[in-house]
Amino acid sequence: MKDYLMYLIKRILSLIPVLFVVSIIVFLIIHITPGDPATIMLGEDATTEQIEELREDLGLNLPLPQQYLNWVIGALQVDLGSSYFMDESVTSSIMGHLSPTISLTIISQLVALVIAIPAGIFAARRRGTIADQSVMGVSLLGMSVPNFILGLLTMLVFGVILRWLPVAGYAPLNTGLWNHLQYLILPAVSLGTLQAALITRITRSSMLEVLNNNYIKSARAKGVKERQIIYFHVFRNAFLPILTVIGQTFGGLIAGAVITETIFNIPGIGQLTINSIERRDYPMIQGIIFFVAIAYVLINLIVDLLYGVVNPRVRLDRK
Structure with a gap:
């Protein structure tokens, strides 16, 4: 029973690198895809200043590594962030x-x-x-x-x-x-x-x-x-x-x-x-x-x- 419990722990720990790699791949794919959430939210009539201000509010002007790190820290606390378009959390x-x-x-x-x-x-x-x-x-x-x-x-x-x-x-x-x-x-x-x-x-x-x-x-x-x-x-x-x-x-x-x-x-x-x-x-x-x-x-x-x-x-x- 003890050996099987150790095997279970090892299997659970082996999932951590998998989820880590998945999170990086997903983050990169999403952020290199054409399209800007700030532009979509404000519409085509928005000025450059308005778009940049919204990007700053959303944290989109931060370097990608910092954006990813902020997201990981939140995910570890069961906080996946808030939707840009819906007034509720992602979770x-x-x-x-x-x-x-x-x-x-x-x-x-x-x-x-x-x-x-x-x-x-x-x-x-x-x-x-x-x-x-x-x-x-x-x-x-x-x-x-x-x-x-x-x-x-x-x-x-x-x-x-x-x-x-x-x-x-x-x-x-x-x-x-x-x-x-x-x-x-x-x-x-x-x-x-x-x-x-x-x-x-x-x-x-x-x-x-x-x-x-x-x-x-x-x-x-x-x-x-x-x-x-x-x-x-x-x-x-x-x-x-x-x-x-x-x-x-x-x-x-x-x-x-x-x-x-x-x-x-x-x-x-x-x-x-x-x-x-x-x-x-x-x-x-x-x-x-x-x-x-x-x-x-x-x-x-x-x-x-x-x-x-x-x-x-x-x-x-x-x-």
Whole structure:
């Protein structure tokens, strides 16, 4: 237990350089991008003196290293600064837009898992058959179609033509579970399709690798039921690679929500990001990207720690 705790501490400490590098890259990209927040805020009719005065008030006239250092000091105190265009802090704004993104991300991941794991197991059990080829063909199509195109198609078919679901918008959970879900089904399918395709292919390949082991053949020779072999022996041992991809795709869903939320007019982190980029709201953009980076590395840390729960041998190897 002590060794595993030390491993956990080392993993957490290893995230610090990653976040540090991410913060530098984000800061530099934002500040070398054409466009001046002061000019956008004051409009084209503003004089040079007015623009320079506002730049001084915002701290934009300071050297870049000093601007970055000021931002890092604030971030360490959970203060990501204040928006240039909204009368609230970056942290408060992110928290206010977080709920729709979390709901969309979780439902998208559930959609992906409900489709992908059964499909991957089904294809692995029928390797080389038409059924296997069909599943792989559909998964390849799912990986090829951009989520914004799929989103527009689902809006057209299920929202406009069939009128089964709302075309766009968002309803908070406190308005009712079904009312909340019906606004998220189409964007969740749009966002989760790529993840479903990836997890399907990984599930199939991991299952096939375990199915070829001798102990599986021995279990069959002993008369163990096929369902028990598949779910208690094969899938359990094939789950680690699947878990890795689930963690990676879950983090990717947060980033992918930017486009999906814009298409479906969901007031989440994605839509906030687009609006901030259009207005060159530096503190907001930095805060959002840094928040997403933290979420991504934490999700992968959790997945890494779950390895020891799923397979105790992994935990022993790390001692």
